[in-house]
Amino acid sequence: LAKTTQPISMDSYEGQEVNITCSHNNIATNDYITWYQQFPSQGPRFIIQGYKTKVTNEVASLFIPADRKSSTLSLPRVSLSDTAVYYCLVARRRDDKIIFGKGTRLHILP
Amino acid sequence: GAGVSQSPSNKVTEKGKDVELRCDPISGHTALYWYRQRLGQGLEFLIYFQGNSAPDKSGLPSDRFSAERTGESVSTLTIQRTQQEDSAVYLCASSLVAGQGTQVDEKLFFGSGTQLSVL
Numbered sequence: 683l684a685k686t687t688q689p690i691s692m693d694s695y696e697g698q699e700v701n702i703t704c705s706h707n708n709i710a711t712n713d714y715i716t717w718y719q720q721f722p723s724q725g726p727r728f729i730i731q732g733y734k735t736k737v738t739n740e741v742a743s744l745f746i747p748a749d750r751k752s753s754t755l756s757l758p759r760v761s762l763s764d765t766a767v768y769y770c771l772v773a774r775r776r777d778d779k780i781i782f783g784k785g786t787r788l789h790i791l792p
Numbered sequence: 793g794a795g796v797s798q799s800p801s802n803k804v805t806e807k808g809k810d811v812e813l814r815c816d817p818i819s820g821h822t823a824l825y826w827y828r829q830r831l832g833q834g835l836e837f838l839i840y841f842q843g844n845s846a847p848d849k850s851g852l853p854s855d856r857f858s859a860e861r862t863g864e865s866v867s868t869l870t871i872q873r874t875q876q877e878d879s880a881v882y883l884c885a886s887s888l889v890a891g892q893g894t895q896v897d898e899k900l901f902f903g904s905g906t907q908l909s910v911l
Contacts, residue, residue, distance in 0.1 A: 714898075716898075716899065718900070724902075724904060724905075725796075725883045725885070725902025725903055725904060725905055726835070726883075726885075726900070726902050727901075727902065728899045728900065728901070731899065767834075769834075769835075773898060779825070779837055779840040779848050779850070779851070780825065780837070780840075780898070780900065781837050782827070782834055782835040782837070783834065784834040785834060
C-alpha cells in the first residue's frame with residue numbers, strides 16, 4: 683500500500699489558484715491517484731482521479747509527472763466555499779482496505 | 793436511493809448502553825467501509841466488506857465493536873457497552889470496485905454519517 687505525504691494545512695485567498703502536492707514515492711505501476719474533499723460535518727466526496735499526465739474536470743485539475751512519485755491537485759480561483767480538508771489516496775490492490783491519511787486542511791481567506 | 797444512507801443521523805446514549813448504527817449502500821456496490829472520525833481528526837478505518845469475502849476487521853478498536861453486512865446490502869455497526877471515547881462521527885462508504893486483476897479504479901461514496909455522543 684503506497685504511503686502518501688501531504689502538507690497538514692494551507693492558507694490562501696479568494697480568487698487565487700491553489701496547488702496541493704502529495705508525495706507517493708512507492709506508488710505501484712497499476713495504482714491510480716484519487717483525491718477527496720471533506721467539508722465540515724460531511725463525509726468526504728470524490729473530486730478527481732488520474733493515472734498519469736493531466737486530468738481536468740469541472741472542479742479541479744490533477745497533474746501527475748512522468749515518474750508518478752507525486753501529484754498536484756490544482757483548484758482554480760478558489761472561493762471561501764473551498765475551505766475543506768483534501769485527502770490524497772493511492773489506489774490499492776483489490777483485496778486491501780482504503781486508508782485515509784490526515785489530509786490537507788485548506789483555509790481560504792477573504 | 794441515489795446515495796449512501798446512514799441512520800440515525802444523531803445518537804445520544806448513556807455510557808454502558810449498546811448502540812446500533814445502520815448503513816444502506818448504493819445498490820450494486822460490492823465494497824462497504826466503516827470509518828470513525830473524532831472531532832478535528834482524520835478518518836480512522838474500522839472495517840471493510842468486499843463481496844462474499846471475509847471482512848477485514850483489522851481496524852476495530854476493541855471487541856466491543858462489531859459489524860455485519862447482509863449480502864451486498866445493508867450493514868450495521870454495533871458498539872456494546874459504549875464509553876465516552878466512542879463519541880465521534882461514524883461514516884459509511886460504498887464503492888463498485890472496478891479494474892482488472894489486482895489493479896483497482898475505485899471511487900468511494902460516503903454517507904452523511906452518524907454523530908454518536910456518549911454521555
